[in-house]
Amino acid sequence: MTKKIFLACISVCLLLQAHAQRILSKEATISVLTSAPYEGQVFTVYGHVALRLTDPTHHFDKVFNFGLFDDSKPNFIYHFAKGETDYMLGAHDYLSYIVEYQMRGSDITEQVLDLTYEEVSLIWMNLIQNAQPENRVYRYNFFFDNCATRIPLLLENNVNGNILYNDPPPTRTFRDMIDECTRNHPWLTFGCALALGSPTDRMATPHEMMFLPFYLKEAFSKATIQTFGDTERPLVKETHIIKAAETEIEPDILDTLFTPLVCGWILFFVIAALTYLGARKKRAFLGIDIVLFAAAGLGGIVLFFLCFQSEHPSIWPNWSLIWLHPLHLIGLILFCVKRGKKAAYCYHFINFAALSCMLMGWHFIPQQMNAAFIPLVATLWLRSGYGLYRYKRHFE
Numbered sequence: 001m002t003k004k005i006f007l008a009c010i011s012v013c014l015l016l017q018a019h020a021q022r023i024l025s026k027e028a029t030i031s032v033l034t035s036a037p038y039e040g041q042v043f044t045v046y047g048h049v050a051l052r053l054t055d056p057t058h059h060f061d062k063v064f065n066f067g068l069f070d071d072s073k074p075n076f077i078y079h080f081a082k083g084e085t086d087y088m089l090g091a092h093d094y095l096s097y098i099v100e101y102q103m104r105g106s107d108i109t110e111q112v113l114d115l116t117y118e119e120v121s122l123i124w125m126n127l128i129q130n131a132q133p134e135n136r137v138y139r140y141n142f143f144f145d146n147c148a149t150r151i152p153l154l155l156e157n158n159v160n161g162n163i164l165y166n167d168p169p170p171t172r173t174f175r176d177m178i179d180e181c182t183r184n185h186p187w188l189t190f191g192c193a194l195a196l197g198s199p200t201d202r203m204a205t206p207h208e209m210m211f212l213p214f215y216l217k218e219a220f221s222k223a224t225i226q227t228f229g230d231t232e233r234p235l236v237k238e239t240h241i242i243k244a245a246e247t248e249i250e251p252d253i254l255d256t257l258f259t260p261l262v263c264g265w266i267l268f269f270v271i272a273a274l275t276y277l278g279a280r281k282k283r284a285f286l287g288i289d290i291v292l293f294a295a296a297g298l299g300g301i302v303l304f305f306l307c308f309q310s311e312h313p314s315i316w317p318n319w320s321l322i323w324l325h326p327l328h329l330i331g332l333i334l335f336c337v338k339r340g341k342k343a344a345y346c347y348h349f350i351n352f353a354a355l356s357c358m359l360m361g362w363h364f365i366p367q368q369m370n371a372a373f374i375p376l377v378a379t380l381w382l383r384s385g386y387g388l389y390r391y392k393r394h395f396e
Helices: 003-019 076-082 094-104 117-130 150-156 174-181 186-195 213-222 253-257 260-281 286-309 327-336 338-360 373-393
Strands: 029-035 048-055 060-068 086-093 108-113 137-139 162-164 224-226 232-234 236-242
Touching: 029 117, 029 213, 048 094, 048 117, 048 150, 048 213, 060 094, 076 286, 086 094, 094 108, 108 213, 117 150, 150 162, 150 213, 174 186, 186 260, 186 286, 213 236, 260 286, 260 373, 286 327, 286 373, 327 338, 338 373
Parallel strands: none
Antiparallel strands: 029 048, 029 108, 048 060, 060 086, 086 137, 108 236, 162 224, 224 232
């Protein structure tokens, strides 16, 4: 969000302090607002969720949003990649919040919770406490601490009894759930597959699945509150759908046609043709190796940084480091040094062997690999194989 919207939300949040001592009326209710995914931006394809507290007697109607962040801060991308992004709780006027998502094109599902007056009051005071300047900021964690995960935790800690999540959905891996959200954005799916390591492929528990708003909404629709007196009532008493405005997102033709898989295979066949031509003419075409291994080395630096410097969960271990790593830059230097022929041969031999094992054991790797990785791995494998061939044939 822009800095202007961010500051406006914080200003509204500060105004809540004036209502901290207000006693809610018996008509006060709390709802969960789940916004459908919006395909127009990267961070909106997962949907969003917030809490609405309304008290018609006091003309009070606010939406509490745990998903605010300031992307205008210096080095925002660096800190986000490092896992040092701070999110915060803010509040919006209900109508402005709804209109923003309607104009975006997202339907909103409102689930009115069946809470007692005492439970509503406890949640209200908890929200006021969390909205204070010293409490509102928290360290964002995509899987385990985000705008969605904070809501069931808030309710579980303030209801008179236990929330039972009945009829849980079939378990899925974190990666499968992420891929479902990004299915219309192949390059985003590719990037997530590259950055997220093998822990992403473990099965999420039904409670962990609620990190995505859709699964939170579905879990709440079937949940019940079991009080300490052994009575049981539904968590949700009413459900309303707030329809979005009619909007159309023009599909990006280039993004649709030139997916990572298509681009990867185009690259492979072009490099294969050039390699065949080089073999016929007994030429190395060293420029190909310079470009390929430089790109792989630079990409490897980014991946190495994510694996060993980022605080994000599920990043390490990442088996993509077998083919995408910073050592390619060392190999690049060896290729360009005349006295480094034998060392370059050793590098190609090790790289060729590692990539051969990876390609042959693709389905046995304990991490789900994106299909678009195959032509990229095969391209590096091909060039290292050609490097070995050139060394044996004694031509440049």
